[in-house]
Amino acid sequence: MWKWIQRQASPKVFYQTCNRLVPWFFWPFITLLIVGLYWSLVISPADYQQGDGYRIIFIHVPSAILSMMVYAVMAIAGGIGLIWQIKMAEVVAKVSAPIGAGFTVIALATGAIWGKPMWGAWWVWDARLTSELVLLFLYLAYMSLNSAFDNPRTAAKSSSILAIVGLINLPIIHYSVKWWNTLHQGYSVGTGGIKDPNMQIALALMFVASILLYALLVSIKARTEVFIREQNSRWVEEEVRSLMS
Amino acid sequence: MTMVEFFSFLPYGKYAFYVWLAYGVSALTIITLFVTARRNHLNTLSSLSNKYSRIK
Numbered sequence: 686m687w688k689w690i691q692r693q694a695s696p697k698v699f700y701q702t703c704n705r706l707v708p709w710f711f712w713p714f715i716t717l718l719i720v721g722l723y724w725s726l727v728i729s730p731a732d733y734q735q736g737d738g739y740r741i742i743f744i745h746v747p748s749a750i751l752s753m754m755v756y757a758v759m760a761i762a763g764g765i766g767l768i769w770q771i772k773m774a775e776v777v778a779k780v781s782a783p784i785g786a787g788f789t790v791i792a793l794a795t796g797a798i799w800g801k802p803m804w805g806a807w808w809v810w811d812a813r814l815t816s817e818l819v820l821l822f823l824y825l826a827y828m829s830l831n832s833a834f835d836n837p838r839t840a841a842k843s844s845s846i847l848a849i850v851g852l853i854n855l856p857i858i859h860y861s862v863k864w865w866n867t868l869h870q871g872y873s874v875g876t877g878g879i880k881d882p883n884m885q886i887a888l889a890l891m892f893v894a895s896i897l898l899y900a901l902l903v904s905i906k907a908r909t910e911v912f913i914r915e916q917n918s919r920w921v922e923e924e925v926r927s928l929m930s
Numbered sequence: 931m932t933m934v935e936f937f938s939f940l941p942y943g944k945y946a947f948y949v950w951l952a953y954g955v956s957a958l959t960i961i962t963l964f965v966t967a968r969r970n971h972l973n974t975l976s977s978l979s980n981k982y983s984r985i986k
Contacts, residue, residue: 726941737942741952748956787963794959795952802934802948902963909971912978922982929979 696915699773700924703904703911710901714894721890729883741799743887746874747895749792752820753855755785755899759827760852763845772914773907775841778848779831780906784899786824793817796869804868812861813869816854823851837914 693699725743732739759781766775796814797807808814827844834840862871873879879888915921933947940946 736945738945738948740942740945740949744952744956783966784963787959791956791959794955798948798952798955802945898960902967905964906967906970909967909974912974916978916981921978925975925978925982928975 694771694773696773696911696918697920699776700908700911703907706904707901710897710904714897714901717890717894717897721887721894724883724887724890729887730881735803738799738802741795742873742879742884743891745792745795745799746888747892748788748795749817750892751895751899752785752788752792752817753858754896755781755788756820756823756848757852757855759785760845760848763841763848766841767845767849772838773911775837775845776907776910776914777903778845779837779841780903780910781899782824782828782831784902784906786821786828788895788899789817789821789824793821809868811867811869812865813858813867816858816861819854820851820858823847823854827851 693702721743725740729740729743731737759778762774762778762781765771766778793814796817800809801807827848830847831840831844834843861867862869871878874888879885912921912925934944937947937950938944940950942949
């Protein structure tokens with residue numbers, strides 16, 4: 686296993702691994718998404734308090750968790766790139782940013798849409814919402830800093846430092862509902878907040894589907910990034926020629 | 931007639947507008963991620979292919 690991971694530092698091996706992994710992420714993702722949506726929208730019963738309005742939870746919670754998980758992966762991969770000079774870790778960090786930003790947008794948008802019928806407001810400047818908005822700005826700052834340099838190595842170095850400094854925001858988001866008196870509710874998962882087994886299954890299915898979606902998008906986007914970085918090597922030229930013919 | 935009333939014929943009645951809007955926005959975001967990834971890949975392939983044919 687360790688040997689296999691070490692071999693992924695080679696761009697060619699990493700590219701081939703991504704190529705091979707795409708169908709392995711795609712089909713389980715589609716399957717879990719369909720089953721998860723069915724469980725969320727049909728099997729799960731209505732909530733005793735929020736009626737059917739609560740069903741937004743099945744996308745809101747997984748995407749909010751992923752928005753933080755992807756950020757952690759991005760910062761750790763950036764750190765590995767900084768410390769051990771592994772270019773493929775830089776690739777993972779770079780392609781993770783737009784995906785994480787996408788999850789953050791979904792979490793914020795579904796939260797706003799959920800907030801309107803339940804709180805009577807699309808947006809409040811509550812600690813949880815504000816810190817999640819800061820996360821979106823961190824992703825955007827990372828992406829613009831990364832694209833501001835011509836040299837991908839220099840870009841990776843500066844933006845990785847930004848990502849690592851921004852890690853401080855993750856515990857702030859997580860504990861915001863505990864540290865401050867927020868309008869946003871406290872933890873629903875693992876605290877007895879969600880008790881119905883069908884709701885728990887639906888949430889778990891959507892969560893695993895979201896992880897697979899992230900892995901799928903990383904392996905799709907990493908291939909493009911490897912081509913750009915390794916465009917002067919022979920194998921990329923051969924691969925591009927064979928793909929274009 | 932408000933949007934909420936207009937969409938109340940869908941499943942989930944008075945919450946239909948909000949629930950389906952949330953699922954729709956999420957689907958749109960995910961589809962955008964896939965479309966941009968695909969477009970970037972094709973653009974990269976064609977620009978690299980041009981570059982290689984210029985060299986030789």
